[in-house]
Amino acid sequence: MExxxxxxxxxxxxxxxxxxxxxxxxxxxxxxxxxxxxxxxPKETSQRLIPDHESRNALQYWTEERFRSAVPKDVERQAPxxxxxxxxxxEPKPQASAxxxxxxxxxxxxxIGKVFFTDPVSKTDYVCSGTSLSSRNGSIVDTAGHCVxxxxxxxxxxxxxxxxxQYLDGYCPRGVWPARQLHTTGQWANNADFSRDIGFAVxxxxxxxxxxxxxxxxxxxxxxxxxxxxxxxxxxQEPPFTGQRMYQCTSPATVRDTNxxxxxxxxxxxxxxxxxGGGWLIRGRGxxxxxxxxxxxxxxxxxxxxxxxxxxxxxxxxxxIQG
Numbered sequence: 001m002e003x004x005x006x007x008x009x010x011x012x013x014x015x016x017x018x019x020x021x022x023x024x025x026x027x028x029x030x031x032x033x034x035x036x037x038x039x040x041x042p043k044e045t046s047q048r049l050i051p052d053h054e055s056r057n058a059l060q061y062w063t064e065e066r067f068r069s070a071v072p073k074d075v076e077r078q079a080p081x082x083x084x085x086x087x088x089x090x091e092p093k094p095q096a097s098a099x100x101x102x103x104x105x106x107x108x109x110x111x112i113g114k115v116f117f118t119d120p121v122s123k124t125d126y127v128c129s130g131t132s133l134s135s136r137n138g139s140i141v142d143t144a145g146h147c148v149x150x151x152x153x154x155x156x157x158x159x160x161x162x163x164x165x166q167y168l169d170g171y172c173p174r175g176v177w178p179a180r181q182l183h184t185t186g187q188w189a190n191n192a193d194f195s196r197d198i199g200f201a202v203x204x205x206x207x208x209x210x211x212x213x214x215x216x217x218x219x220x221x222x223x224x225x226x227x228x229x230x231x232x233x234x235x236x237q238e239p240p241f242t243g244q245r246m247y248q249c250t251s252p253a254t255v256r257d258t259n260x261x262x263x264x265x266x267x268x269x270x271x272x273x274x275x276x277g278g279g280w281l282i283r284g285r286g287x288x289x290x291x292x293x294x295x296x297x298x299x300x301x302x303x304x305x306x307x308x309x310x311x312x313x314x315x316x317x318x319x320x321i322q323g
Contacts, residue, residue, distance in 0.1 A: 044185070044186025044187070044190075045183060045184070045185060045186055045317055045320075046149070046154075046155070046183070046184050046185070046186050046188075046189035046190070047181060047182065047183045047184075048149075048155075048157040048181065048182045049180070049181050050161075050178075050179055050180050050181060050182070052180075054159065055178040055179065055180055055204050056178070057160070058159070058160040058161060058162050058178040058179070059162070059176055059178055061118075061160045062116055062160065062162055062176060064170045064171065066116075066125055067114075067116065067127075067164070067167075067170050067172075068170050068244075069125065070116055070125040070126055070127040071124065071125070071126060071127065071237075072126070072127055072128070072237045072238060072243070072272075072273030072274040072276065073117075073126035073127065073128050073146060073147055073276060074128075074238075074272075074273035074274065074275075074276045074296075074297075075146055075194075075197075075276070075295070075296040075297075077194070077296050077297070077298050077299070094249065094251070094268040094269050094270040094303040094304075095249075095270055096236065096241075096247040096248060096249045096269060096270055096271045097247065097248060097249075098245055098246070098247055099233070099245070099246040099247065099248055101168065101245070104166045104168065104173075104246065105166060107216050107288070108216075108218050108281055108288040109166075109233070109246065110132075110165065110166060110174075110215045110216050111131050111132040111133075111165065111215055111216055111217055111218050111279070112129065112130075112131055112132075112165065112166070112233045112234070112246055112278065112279060113129070113130055113131075113132070113163055113164050113165035113166055113167050113172075113174075113215075114127055114128070114129060114130070114163075114164045114167040114235050114243075115127065115128040115129060115130040115141070115143050115147050115161070115162070115163055115164075115201075115277055116160070116161070116162050116164065117147070117148075117158035117159065117160055117161040117162070118158060118159050118160040119150065119156075119158055120156065120158065120159050121150075121156060125160075126147075126158070127235070127237065127243065127274055128143055128144060128146075128147035128274070128276045128277040128278075129143070129233070129234035129235050129274065129275050129276065129277045129278030129279075129294070130142060130143040130147070130163055130201075130277050130278070130279070131143070131218060131233075131278070131279030131281075131290055131293070132163075132165060132211050132212065132215050132216065132217045132218070133217050133218060133219070133220055133290060133318070134212060134216070134217030134218060134219045134220075135212065135217065135318070135322035135323070136322045136323045137202065137210070137321075137322055137323035138210030138211060138212035138213060138217070139177075139180075139202050139203050139204070139205070139210050139211050139212070140200055140201070140202055140203075140211075140217075140318070140321065140322060141163045141177075141179075141200065141201040141202075141203060141211070142199070142200055142220070142277075142279060142290055142293060143199045143200070143201065143276075143277030143293065144197050144198070144199050144276045144277040144293055144294065144295050145184040145185060145188035145189070145196065145197040145198050145199040146188070146197055146199070146276065146295075147199050147276060147277040148161070148182045148183070148184050148199035148200075148201065149182065149184050149188070149189055149199070151188050151189070151191075151192030151193075151197070152189075152190065152191060152192035153189070154189060154190055155189070157182050158182070161178065161179040161182060161201060162176050162177060162178045162179065162203075163176075163177040163179070163201065163203055163211070164176055164177075165177070165211070165214070165215045166215065166246075167235060167244075167246075168244070168245070169244045169245075170244065174214050174215050175206040175207070175214065176206070177203040177204065177206055177211055178203060178204050179201040179202065179203055179204075180202050180203060180204050181201065181202040181321065182199070182200075182201055183199065183200040183201070183202075183317055183321055184198060184199045184200075185198050185313070185317070193260070194259075194260055194264065194295060194296055194306075194308070195257075195260030195261055195262060195263070195264055195308055195309070196308060196313075197295045197296070197308055198293075198308055198314055198317070199277065200317060200318065200321060202321055218279065218281060218287075218288045218289060218290045219287070219288075219289050219290070220289065220290050220291075220310075220314070220315065220318050221282065221284070221289035221290065221291045221310065222291075222310045222311060222312055222314050222315040223310075223311055223312050223315070224282075224291060224310070226253050226256065226263075226265050226309060227252065227253050228252070228253055228282045228291060229250070229251075229252050229282065229283070230249075230250070230251055230252070230253065230267050230280040230281065230282060230291070230292065231248055231249070231250050231280070231281045231282070231283075231288075232248065232249045232250075232251070232267060232269050232271065232275075232278060232279075232280045232281075232292075232294060232305060233246065233247070233248045233278050233279055233280075233281065234246070234247065234271055234274065234275030234276070234277070234278020234279075234294055235247070235274050235275060235278070236271040236272040236273065236274045236275040237272065237273055237274030237275075238272035238273035238274065239272070240272075241271070241272055241274070243274045247271055247275070249267065249268070249269035249270070249271060249305075251267040251268045251269055252267070253265045253266065253267060254266055254267060254268055254304070255304060257306055260308075262308075262309040262311055263309060264295065264306045264307060264308055264309060265292060265306065265307050265308075265309055266301075266304045266305065266306045266307075267280070267304065267305055267307075268303060268304060269303065269304070269305045270302075270303045271294065271305065275294045275305070276293075276294050276295065276296075277293050277294060278293060278294045279292075279293050280292030280293055280294070280307055290310075291310050292307030292308070292309075292310055293307055293308075294306075294307060295307050295308055
């Protein structure tokens with residue numbers, strides 16, 4: 001009987017190399033299949049667990065009148081020291097276009113909505129945008145860090161926090177989803193570091209359904225090259241917009257902000273206050289992935305929106321809270 005010969009070390013190395021190349025090609029430059037763990041020890045995070053009675057009170061707090069009167073929680077920063085333009089990128093028109101109302105219930109628009117909350121110090125009602133993420137618990141909303149806590153305050157998390165997917169003209173056609181947990185980075189909570197202006201909420205169920213069951217969710221993609229083609233979505237409210245309809249911009253990454261680490265990404269888009277926290281989606285493998293969100297603009301670059309770079313630390317927070 002002929003015995004099987006052991007595989008040579010050279011052949012084994014070639015096999016492993018081929019497997020690695022194949023695996024990397026599956027990730028591609030557009031979207032990873034899931035959030036990755038960070039390559040280094042995770043940095044500090046900050047969170048608030050919300051008692052059930054506060055979540056119930058948030059549902060009672062918000063009325064159509066309060067929805068309409070909430071003001072944008074957006075950030076306009078002073079002129080930066082240096083902005084690096086991405087090589088080979090043109091200058092697409094930054095004008096946002098309205099998403100047809102008939103498409104609101106279609107993926108991925110179905111996952112986009114408005115975030116409402118109250119500052120417990122000033123008692124002001126604010127509004128941002130957010131995105132339903134596909135997750136094990138089916139209940140995670142991605143938004144900006146400044147839409148869950150006052151940056152640099154340490155622990156001034158907002159109250160009456162709710163998510164209204166597919167918001168339209170003062171109504172929440174898919175229900176109101178109150179937060180049970182709010183999460184951000186320690187760098188944002190303690191230092192107002194815009195490169196870590198990242199926020200998540202874990203929301204309660206609504207009539208026995210999770211958020212994903214009601215509206216779906218886009219998957220999170222991290223650690224990708226910055227040079228993506230983004231579709232930014234949100235509810236701009238400051239003129240010439242009204243905040244009552246969903247808008248979108250399509251743009252490649254055009255600039256990097258050297259004032260942060262990791263360097264935030266900029267796209268050409270003229271959406272205004274109210275769009276903060278709105279998801280930046282990328283297309284890959286026949287589906288849509290979340291790879292950024294609107295964070296801030298500069299006074300001298302009003303038509304360039306910036307997002308934190310989604311590295312493994314973002315994936316780490318997501319994996320810790322998805323159950």
